[in-house]
Structure formats: structure tokens, C-alpha cells
Amino acid sequence: MKQWPLVLIGFLFIAAWPLLVDDVFLQRVGALVLLAAISASAWNLLGGYAGQVSVGHAVYFGAGAYASLVVYTELGWPPIAGAPVGVAVSLAIAALIGTPTFRLRGHYFSMATIAAAELFRILAANWPLLGAAVGLMGPPVPRTVADLSFLSPIPYHYLFLAVLVVLLTLTWKMQRSRMGYYLAAIRGGDRAARSLGVPVLRYKLYALLLSAGFTSIAGSLYAVMVGFIDPDSALGILISVKLLIIAALGGAGTLFGPLVGAMILIPLEETTNAMFGGGGTGITFIVYGAIILLVARFQPRGIAALWEAITTRRASRVP
């Protein structure tokens, strides 16, 4: 990690962001960037490092989001108490779906993940416990501080930052461990990895479990902050796509790629939403689509590859 001064500056900037800007909109964007970075970094563990492109991570995001609000509506617990429940459900779903699905390669895997996610979305949209098509609401007014219901985005900012730091530290450790090398081998190709003695299915499953767990936590945090979810906002295919786009734009399979992607896309999304109002979601997704189309066409390995090209050129210039 030769670039640690840059990482430190970046971290200080992000940590100081809500204090630097006085505007609630900008503070909220900051918190949302961190939340998106958590979700996309979680996706990155499986989709980036292990190269298994999941287009169904909304399942885990939704499990976390629904678990948070269900423990509130059914048991009256503070929503954040649902996070461990969401993680448990996500791990169960991941183990159930992952084991057979990992035998599929390439596009088949991506398609199976889409189908599985859509399955869960339709089921949730018709299950009264989960609010069916209407969705669920969190506590309208905070009962205790444990409800984590704040008017200001600043507490969320630091909560999300703490989770992101844990996740990225874990990812960094993982990258440098045996598992990191195994996943890199799996990304290069199943058969080659297996012939080198890598337990392919087992490590794919480890990556999925880690990825699903953190995606679920991101879902819970989202539900806690926003206080309202419905099948489309928690389980829709666009959620899955968003995680993938953010990670891929920054650079899939790199430590800071998802964070960089989130820092570009989320401010863009919030600005277009604010500019075009209610009908803005349409415009937002046109912009999203255009960006990933162009990235795929001209810079298929994301911004990280661009950055790498710049830094290696500089390094070769100075002997």
C-alpha cells in the first residue's frame, strides 16, 4: 500500500465532510454515498474479487431491509435490532441458492441470480407480513435513541463510515490472505483454479457468505435511515443493478473502486432526482444506463484501470 498518504487524505476528507458543508442536502448525499459504498463493496467481494457477477444481490439487501422493519412492526423492537436477523436470513438464502448456482458458469450464473432475486421480490410483494405491495414503515417518531431516527444526516454519516471502515479493512486483509489469492485464481477461470488445487466451490461460497452478510447490513442501514421500504425499493432488480454499476464504474475487484464509483454516481443521482423532481427517476436511470454503457464500451475495467495506467506511467518515468 504505497498510496497510504492519499488514502489518509481521502479518509479525512470523508470524515470531515458533514462538518465542512452546512447544507442538509449535501450532508445527506454524503451519508448516501457511504451507504452505497458499503453495498457495492459488499457486492465486490463476490462480483469483483471472485469474478462471479451476481445480478441478484437485491435479495440480501432486501432481507436486511425487511428484517429491520419487520422486527419493528411485529415485535416493536428498534429497527437496527433486525440487522442480525437479516444477516442470518441472508446467510441462509445464500447457502441455499449459492451451493447449486455456483456450478453454473458465466452468463448462466448471472441469469440464475436474476431469476432467484425476482422470485423473492414477487413473493415479498404478495406476503402480508412484509406489507405486500404497499411496503413497511419504521417508527414515525423516535421512541428512544435506539431507534436511530435522526433528523440530521450527520449521525448516519458516522455510523455508515464506521461500517465501511470495518468492511474495507476486512477486504484488505482478505485480499492479502490465502483467500485473496484463491479468489483471484477463481476469477481467472474455474478449471484452471481447480487444477491448481483451489477448493473452488468452497471459496466461492465463503465469498458469497461474506458478501451477502454485508449487503444485508447495508439493507438494514438503509431501512433504518429512510424508514420506509417497498418491494421495488428494497428488492427490485434495479437495486442489484445499482450495486453492480457502482462497483464496476470504480473498478470491480479493487479495494477502493466501489467507494470511488459511489462518490461519482450517488451525487449525480441525487442531483438529477432533485432537479427533475417526481419524474426524475426516469432521467436518473437514463443517465445510469448511459454511463455504464459508455464505461463498458470505452473503459471496461473501470476508473481503477485508468488510475493504474496513470500511476504506473509516473513510476516508470522516475527510476
Next chain:
Amino acid sequence: MILLQVTVSGLLMGSVYALFSSGLTLIWGMMNVVNFAHGDFVMLAMYAAFFAFTLLKLGPIFFIPGAAAILFVLGVVVYLGLVRHVAKGPMLAQILGTFGLALVLRYAAFWAFTANFVSLPSNLAGGTFDFYGLRIEASRLLAGVLALVITTGMHLVLTRTALGSRLLAVAEDRNAAMLMGIRPDRMQAVAWGIGAASTGVAGALIALFFYVSPTVGESLSLIAFVVVCLGGFGSVPGALIAGLGIGVIQALSAYLIGAVYQDVIVYSLFLLVLWVRPQGLMGTN
């Protein structure tokens, strides 16, 4: 009797599924690239048919080939402008490229045509008639039969003509085909054109009896994936059988369990088949 009625309408719908899925299977088999915007192509064709009728007062005889022609051009343009380049990149780039296209098409339609459902007059192809107690809408019958004929035609073109041989040669072995004087790039552009044209016809046919909305493509894409995976990629007869099967399963589960669960049954079945036979029902590997 009612079960027979449901099965027949499932077969008619399934034959349209088979038609646009054949287009996807052709593209997939040719270059191992999945078009995530395939269902959105169908959506565009549905709008093309709708506007051809409402604005230009053109009937089905004109707007069906018209939609096919428009989509053929779109397919070629998409191949030359996007797919040709992303196909060389990592798989993630292929998924992103066509998914990005899907989002752009879907939400541009959303923006331009609003989210409101629109539909063609239901009697465009004639009313409903009775066939030994079976009640069949003329528009659905026309769509089903025409889709069946065109799908069969596509299969014959692929297996019986020089163009088909050239296409299959590129699918089989790109380099060997090049040595035989076939230009793979041109053939792949043609495959994208034909694949998209199949969605053009299918979309115009579906518009005869189904409402049109910007997001209709999402579920159609998934149905096409299911059909192609079940039929084995690259196989038009496989897509035909799988398409008819999916149509019947959907219709029966909608009738027996409830319309909202019809896709749950289809996706579960799809996952089950993938897990048991990862190469598809009729695929070989």
C-alpha cells in the same frame, strides 16, 4: 374443457415467446454474448406498432413488417456501435454494456411515452370466435400462428440456406470460417439484425392483444433467458419447444394458483432445471 382452453391460450402465447427467444438464442449461440436488452427490444416494437396504428393509421399488414425492419436496423446498429467492442472485453463489460442499453431504452420510453399503459383496439384482427366450444380471440390466434410460422422459417433459413450455413460456420469456429472467406463481423451483424427483427415481429404481434408499457420488457427479457436456457443456447427448435412449454406452464399456473404467481412457478422451474442440468434441457456440453 376450461383446462383445454387455458392450454390453448398458453400455446398461442408460448409461440410468441418462442419467436423472440429464437432471436436471443441465435445471438447467444453465435457469439456467446447475452443481450440483456432483448425484452426492451420487444417493448420498442410494441410502441412502434402502437404509433404506426394511432398516428399513421397503418394496419397490422404494414406495421408487423415495419416493426421488423426498424428493429433489424436497431440490432445492426447496436452490434456495430456497442456489442462488437464489448464482446472482446471481460464478461462484466458485456453484461454492463447490454444492461446499460436496456436501462437507456426502458427509461427513455418511460420519459417519452410516460408510464401509462396504452393498447391497440382489441378488434384489429377480428373478434372472438367459437371453435367446437373453445373461445379464441382472433388477435391471439393470428399472433400464435404467425409466430410459429416465422420461427419455423428462421430454423429453415439457418439450416437450409447459404446464409444460414455461413452464420452457423461462424458460430462453430470463427477462425475456420474466416479461412473459408466468410466475414465473421458481417455475419454477426446479420445475426444481431435477425435476432432484433424477431423481437420486432413478436412485439408487433403481442401489441395486438396486450397492453404496452415502458417496463414490459423486463419480464419479457427474463422469459427469453428462461426459454433459451431451457432450450439450450443456439438451438431454435429447442427455443420453440421451451417457449411453448413456458407459455402453457404460465397459463396453467395463472389459472390454478393465481396470476401473480405465474412467474414464480416459471422462475422456480428455471432454477431447478439449471441446477439439475446446467447445460439446459436440450443442450449438449
